[in-house]
Each structure stands twice: as structure tokens, then as C-alpha cells.
Amino acid sequence: xxxxxxxxxxxxxxxxxxxxxxxxxxxxxxxxxxxxxxxxxxxxxxxxxxxxxxxxxxxxxxxxxxxxxxxxxxxxxxxxxxxxxxxxxxxxxxxxxxxxxxxxxxxxxxxxxxxxxxxxxxxxxxxxxx
Numbered sequence: 001x002x003x004x005x006x007x008x009x010x011x012x013x014x015x016x017x018x019x020x021x022x023x024x025x026x027x028x029x030x031x032x033x034x035x036x037x038x039x040x041x042x043x044x045x046x047x048x049x050x051x052x053x054x055x056x057x058x059x060x061x062x063x064x065x066x067x068x069x070x071x072x073x074x075x076x077x078x079x080x081x082x083x084x085x086x087x088x089x090x091x092x093x094x095x096x097x098x099x100x101x102x103x104x105x106x107x108x109x110x111x112x113x114x115x116x117x118x119x120x121x122x123x124x125x126x127x128x129x130x
Contacts, residue, residue: 030071031098033091033110037075038084038126046123051075051087053117058091061113062106066092084126089114 039047054075059067067073071092078086091110096102118124 029095029097030066031093031096031103031106032071033089033093033107035089035110035114037087037089037114038081038128039087039123040126041085043123044085046121047077047085047087050117050121050123051077053121054089054114055091057113057117058089058110061116062091062093062109064093064096064106066094083129 039050043050052075055073059065059073065073073091075089076087078088080086089110093103093106096106
């Protein structure tokens with residue numbers, strides 16, 4: 001049994017534990033935020049500038065983000081989907097445990113940074129098709 005970050009117990013069969021890598025996140029002093037973004041096809045020409053603005057805004061807004069190249073700080077296109085262009089923003093934080101409330105604040109600041117970068121470039125995220 002593993003205690004999750006929200007204090008719920010998760011039962012994992014021994015047969016799965018023996019064949020998978022397991023990390024004790026409570027002992028880690030680094031964390032990662034990965035945010036999936038959905039862009040409209042009509043914004044494709046703006047996206048190189050938007051993606052650069054996202055990484056710059058995260059770097060400017062998040063003092064504990066790792067920028068020395070040892071961990072990625074990226075915003076990249078991933079794929080064309082049926083109703084949007086999929087992109088991902090990834091950043092890592094030093095001296096921020098994934099179990100801490102500080103991590104939640106950092107994750108929130110990443111979301112705000114992405115929003116500011118979108119606003120400056122006049123881009124909105126795509127709404128999922130019904």
C-alpha cells in the first residue's frame with residue numbers, strides 16, 4: 001500500500017511492483033510541471049513565437065525553474081489532432097519537492113505564465129470538440 005499526496009491509500013499488487021520502476025517522490029528535491037496545450041489550426045503561423053514566449057515567460061516568472069540545461073525547459077508542438085494542434089510545455093524546479101505546497105504554487109505560476117504568453121500573442125487555446 002502506498003500513501004498518495006492526497007493521503008489516499010493506493011494498493012498495488014506485488015506482481016506489478018516487481019516489474020516496474022518506483023520512485024519515492026517525497027525524497028526528491030526536484031519536480032516537473034508538464035502542461036498539455038491545445039491550439040487552433042488558424043494560429044499555426046503564430047505558434048513558433050507563442051512557444052518561445054511561453055518558455056521565456058516561465059523562466060521570467062518562476063525563480064526556481066531550472067535553466068542551466070540540465071533539465072528541459074521547453075514548449076513544443078507534438079501533433080496534429082482532429083480538432084487542434086497539440087503542444088506541451090515542460091519545466092523542472094530545483095529545491096521544490098513534488099509533495100510540497102510550494103510545488104502547487106510553482107505549477108500555478110506556470111499556468112499563469114502560459115496565459116500571459118498567450119495573451120501577449122493574441123492566441124486562445126482550442127476548445128475540445130463535442
